[in-house]
Amino acid sequence: MxxxxxxxxxxxxxxxxxxxxxxxxxxxxxxxxxxxxxxxxxxxxxxxxxxxxxxxxxxxxxxxxxxxxxxxxxxxxxxxxxxxxxxxxxxxxxxxxxxxxxxxxxxxxxxxxxxxxxxxxxxxxxxxxxxxxxxxxxxxxxxxxxxxxxxxxxxxxxxxxxxxxxxxxxxxxxxxxxxxxxxxxxxxxxxxxxxxxxxxxxxxxxxxxxxxxxxxxxxxxxxxxxxxxxxxxxQLSHTDASAFRLGENIATTPGKVVHETPLCQLIQYAPVTDKVMKTPLIIFPPWINRFYILDLNAKKSFVKWAVEEGLTVFMVSWKSADASMKDVVWDDYVRAQMDAIDHVRDRLDVRSVHAIGYCVAGTTLAATLAILHRREQQDKVKSATFFTAQVDFEKAGELLNFIDDQQLGAIKALSPDGYLDGRYMAATFNLLRGTDLIWNYVVNNYLLGEDYPAFDLLHWNGDVTNLPAKWHQQYLRDLYRDNRLVEGDALTVDNTPVDLGRVATPTYVQAGKEDHIAPAESVWRITEHFKGPIKFVLAGSGHIAGVVNPPEAGKYQYWTNDGSPRSLAEFREGAVEHPGSWWPDWIDWLREQDSETVPATGKRKPGSKGDKVIEDAPGRYVATR
Known part of the structure; x- marks a missing residue:
């Protein structure tokens, strides 16, 4: 040539x-x-x-x-x-x-x-x-x-x-x-x-x-x-890592680790209101990063805000993969979600939980809901919320450039010990926004010799986690490349066929207008596969700032559409813009699902008299490297 x-x-x-x-x-x-x-x-x-x-x-x-x-x-x-x-x-x-x-x-x-x-x-x-x-x-x-x-x-x-x-x-x-x-x-x-x-x-x-x-x-x-x-x-540095300490100035909301498996810890946060909503909330963050994106500091913490709104909040903290997790696959994360749901139900003696799945954990939550419906156990989850999560990967954006056979083989070769070093994933995500996340720092920190800023969001972004290699290959191949999750019964998880068309759980879906990791058009597709009532909200900004947007900040905006749009384009055409954070809209929606309250006593206060716990939040797993 x-x-x-x-x-x-x-x-x-x-x-x-x-x-x-x-x-x-x-x-x-x-x-x-x-x-x-x-x-x-x-x-x-x-x-x-x-x-x-x-x-x-x-x-x-x-x-x-x-x-x-x-x-x-x-x-x-x-x-x-x-x-x-x-x-x-x-x-x-x-x-x-x-x-x-x-x-x-x-x-x-x-x-x-x-x-x-x-x-x-x-x-x-x-x-x-x-x-x-x-x-x-x-x-x-x-x-x-x-x-x-x-x-x-x-x-x-x-x-x-x-x-x-x-x-x-x-x-x-x-x-x-x-x-x-x-x-x-x-x-x-x-x-x-x-x-x-x-x-x-x-x-x-x-x-x-x-x-x-x-x-x-x-x-x-x-x-x-x-x-x-x-x-x-x-790894390329974006911030001064020495400025941040777990439990001191990041991940500071008080709580206790109340359950632990080889894959994750379950944190329960201490209530600050006399009464709390009877149905507790369990949050599944992505295991590609640390959970504390939702508990950055007192002003940016979704967890702290939810606790102050009267919710009993549980958070899963996933373990960063090591060689002992070489056989972990997607089924294990689905089983971990079901185990966490059952533990919260048993601990508080409640019939149901509200569940949130963020990004890849949202994709997994969709499969979890489908399995619960197939097993006629759907009442375990009263409502489901998805933060920038995809189930249909046809329009999954620029990450699709990394999933052909040659690149899957190259990624596999990078995981000789059964896990993928998190720095590889960090480099991949940086490439998606090279000017902002690579070259800007090359100029400022390498050429101009400027000091690194103390920026909590950037610190979290660089606090990488390792991924189980088998899970990572399975996820890229079956979901990103072959898009099998949206094919009824094409995938079997935990010995159960997965059919998203069975999911009738009331659902709140949040997408980011400028999200380059989970594009809004891709996130929208969940509305075409679930059969239950769905509220879709389009938030300003992207994959992180569009989610972590506390009301007090007065930033960005969000759009809702009370009609029956059949596509994201129709949603946009008839959408109403609202200033500020979408969090208050979400809590109002959640209370519509179940407004019953109970006293914040007994095991609603983790570590109270007679309650055996493992350790203080944020726990050991978030600190493992």
Missing amino acids: TETPDPFTNMYEAPAKLARALFAPMMGTMDAGAAAQGMLTPEDARHWGEVAAKLQGMWAQYQAEQLASPQALVPYFDPARWMALATDWYRQMPLAQADQQKALMEEGMKLWEDVLGQYGLGPKAAEHAGGDVQLPRKDRRFADEKWRAHPAFALIHQTYLFLAERVAEMVDKAEGLNPQQREQLRFTTRAITEAASPANFPLTNPVVMERTLETRGDNLVKGMEHLLADMRRG
């Missing part, structure tokens, strides 16, 4: 060379000779020499460490490795023919003339004499005025944005691709263009260059410290 020309090669390299030529006197020749010409003082020259020595020494020490004790994960997180693989695949795709390449070059030259003309340079200088610089393309990565203050940097980022647009158009027009291949090519192309941003390289980023001159390179030393620390831990 003839190699496809890379449109980034020539047109992006030229302005980069221009920048190096213009700024070489400042950055590239800071040596004794430059000092002799009056460009640097002897002290400056000595400091720059020390910086260079520090950088060289730090890298040499890291390489020595790797030779002594190589880390298996490091190659996986090496950006160069991924860029090489992605670019090799990209070059084999039929993106552009020779005539298209020629048109691209001609349009690029016109862009150069227009941009240079803004600065009174080139053949179009007269057209812009004395006018303000108005560049044709805008992007928040280049919002700093320094990107427009000099024609070299204006050319660099405008050329980049132009090429990114044109390459994306080539993907849309490329012939001979099936829908899945085109979608994968879109994803790969976006990943490449995000990585190729001139903002990500010190010599093409004027903000980094200015910081480097101001600090005389100390930012690069600090950035190297951050980079090597991340490479040693095999």
Whole structure:
């Protein structure tokens, strides 16, 4: 196959060379000779020499460490490795023919003339004499005025944005691709263009260059410290992990661990009201992350808010997988949900529970409900709530790009001990939003040398959990790839065929308007498979912020539709927008299902006299790595 020309090669390299030529006197020749010409003082020259020595020494020490004790994960997180693989695949795709390449070059030259003309340079200088610089393309990565203050940097980022647009158009027009291949090519192309941003390289980023001159390179030393620390831990850092302590400033709602299995712990939270709703609430968070996303701190805690609303709240804390869980499959998580439901019913001597399933735990809750209905035990769950959960994966979004046979095989190879290291999943989710979750931190923390923020949500996002390998393969294959959960009796779980069409439990479904992990259109599909009464709510924001949105924050909005929409599009057309959090709407709905209350006494107060408990919340499992 003839190699496809890379449109980034020539047109992006030229302005980069221009920048190096213009700024070489400042950055590239800071040596004794430059000092002799009056460009640097002897002290400056000595400091720059020390910086260079520090950088060289730090890298040499890291390489020595790797030779002594190589880390298996490091190659996986090496950006160069991924860029090489992605670019090799990209070059084999039929993106552009020779005539298209020629048109691209001609349009690029016109862009150069227009941009240079803004600065009174080139053949179009007269057209812009004395006018303000108005560049044709805008992007928040280049919002700093320094990107427009000099024609070299204006050319660099405008050329980049132009090429990114044109390459994306080539993907849309490329012939001979099936829908899945085109979608994968879109994803790969976006990943490449995000990585190729001139903002990500010190010599093409004027903000980094200015910081480097101001600090005389100390930012690069600090950035190297951050980079090597991340490479040693095999994970990109988003926040200052030392700022957070379980049970002290995150996961702080008082409670007790009242039940424990090899797969999970069950936490019961202490009541703060004299009376509580008779039917308790049990929450199943996803085991892909830690449960405390719903108990981040006193102001953001869904758990604390629900307790204050008079609910007896239970939370499952899943164990991070290790080699002892190598045989754990989806059936085990379904059985764990049924066990937790039965334990709460027996503990409080109640007939039913309200249940919440978040993300993958919501998918599992759907199967649990189907099994309970098949066994005629559906009364164990009075109502079910789904946070950004999918049951029909036809429209599951960008994660579908990771589930072809080749990639499933690659993932399996990463799990030799029977579990998948959570850092792999973290890297995958970061790739879905590369600019925000990867390159933004490369620039700020590696190039600018800025300190990490103390941000609880980002800390939770990086507090990864390991996954049982058999479960992970089963989930990707049977649900994401083959979409078998929505086929009646196509799957058997715990020796029971699963048919979602049997589920008649009153259901509340929350989806995120901007969710890229569980797209709203995909979440909507649950309404097409359950047969019971369903209330669908579309919340502002995405997979996390759309859920964790306390009323006191006054953020975002949500939409409801009291009609009978047959699709998400119809829902949107007739929806009513409400400001703020959807949580009050949910609690009102829950009380409509069952408003009976009882005194908050006895085992409603975990750890009270005569009540045997295991340990204080948040428990041991959330701290396992």
